[in-house]
Amino acid sequence: MCGIVGYIGKQEAQQILVNGLKKLEYRGYDSAGIAVINEQGKMVIAKSKGRLANLESKLESSLEKDALKGNIGIGHTRWATHGEPSDLNSHPHTNQKNTISVVHNGIIENYLRLREWLITKGYKFYSETDTEVIPNLIDYYYENDLLDAVMKAISKLEGSYALGVVSAKEPGKIVAVRKDCPLIVGIGKDEAFIASDVPAILNYTRDIVYLENKEFVVLTSNGVDIFSLEGEKIEKEICHITWNADAAEKAGFEHFMIKEIHEQPKALRDTMTSRIVPGKSINLDNISLTKEDIEKIEKIYIVACGTAYHAGIIGKYVIEKLARIPVEVDIASEFRYRDPIINDRTLLIVISQSGETADTLAALRHAKSKGIKVLAITNVVGSSISREADDVLYTWAGPEIAVASTKAYTTQLITMYTLGLFLAQNKNTLTSEEIEAIKNDMLTLPEKAEEILKNKEVLQKFASNTYMHKDMFVLGRGIDYAVAMEGALKIKEISYIHSEAYAGGELKHGTIALIEEGTIVIALATQSDLYEKMISNVREVTTRGAKVLGFTVEGNTNIEKTVDSAIYLPKVNDILLPVLTVIPLQLLAYYISIQRGCDVDKPRNLAKSVTVE
């Protein structure tokens, strides 16, 4: 949902901004722009509709390059909310005098009212964006003190924002502030940065300050000062980032998605390290949930969006089966507005790769406002969700860049199993032998995932025979149905084929009407107790002409009598199979997307991190 970056220091700002935006393109990529205060003290802006590459070619022209020479600037990569992607609607936006520039991530909910009010004060508007009110509001309050004007302006804003602001009248500073959208500050030697995310500036500094809501930062080449809403100076902890920028590079793979699919064995291992150890009880870092707290829990809500929501559905099967606690899974945008029944015997689990998803964060805050404990599962240390939850379980997947989530999902599943076992251990719903057996099986998953990644031919062939189809159905029963949802999402989000997950037994209640000669069906039949039932469902569709790719575990070769081609998964405890089942589905979506010539890592209309409602 838009990426912002800012630089002030002694180096040329232009290239640093563009490099930063390259790392943030996953947040939105329908237009990009930068504003630099040049050596003559003038505000100069370059922006361009489309991918960042368009802006780069614009900047290549020597005229633009020279005009944009300067040591201070801000940049933006956009995911359109208000106004179509166009040069005009791209950020940075300025006041009419072109002295104040703003980059914005978020949504200003009262922008229409502010716009009308500013028009009565003589201001003119040129774009369709909500953002354009901000530089004009700052202009309205400006009396030779940019920080003061930004503070006054944001007191009028409703909604969410991360803002970077520069003024040609004060060419030695950037002012930034956030509310409900991520923003970090980087501190270098004689230079400072702002960015929506750490990788954007990791090539320049590893010293990061995480801003809280409505904290203001003034960056100069001498350092950064942070202020509260009341204008008081605040001392903040500087966090030193230890992970490597290379983790966010493609490392020889053609796309981030395929690289991240291949990183799963390692990510699974990393997420289990120190938590799942043979012969030792489950160790969940430092979470505060005590045995007494767990005994009190009558109901668990799991709330999330997108792929993380699908991990939550697996979590329901796992926790109910292992710990016998009722679990309800909800989409965060539904949960937050439906006045859910929660009390002090409820535990809320939120799952979010980024830790910044607006609806998930709102669900967390809703529960906390009712005094409910919140346990977060997230991949991003220092994210808003990690900071606001009572307890955090990190998935150690490493940075995930491709919009379609892969390794985040499988590590979320691992975390769900770990949590399920932890709850079972505390509630004595499983014997220690039973827990030990599942743990030992979990520890074999990375190796089994590696095995699956070696056999891609069947999937490549299936993709090349089916990529022109308009519809696909993914069927499953029990926990396979939950995996089917994630498989169908992968296919639709990166290949734009309509794909739908269906519970095997439910198909005949309407949707089977869509099955005709040649319809593509992917049937997941991995669960031993449901295998025969699933095979009957497959027969129902093959009888009507469907072409079926079946998934089952090694040994069930009789599936070949019913399906057109088969994928065999290594044997492991049934409940753990989703971690393996999803991998060929991810690969299949990837190969179909490539065959169709789609932009795998940056699918149309999507963004990796959805920080607006």
Ligand code: G6P
């Ligand atoms: C976006 C992404 C999805 C992701 C969802 C939730 O829609 O494109 O891949 O699953 O947000 O994101 P989160 O960061 O909260 O897991």
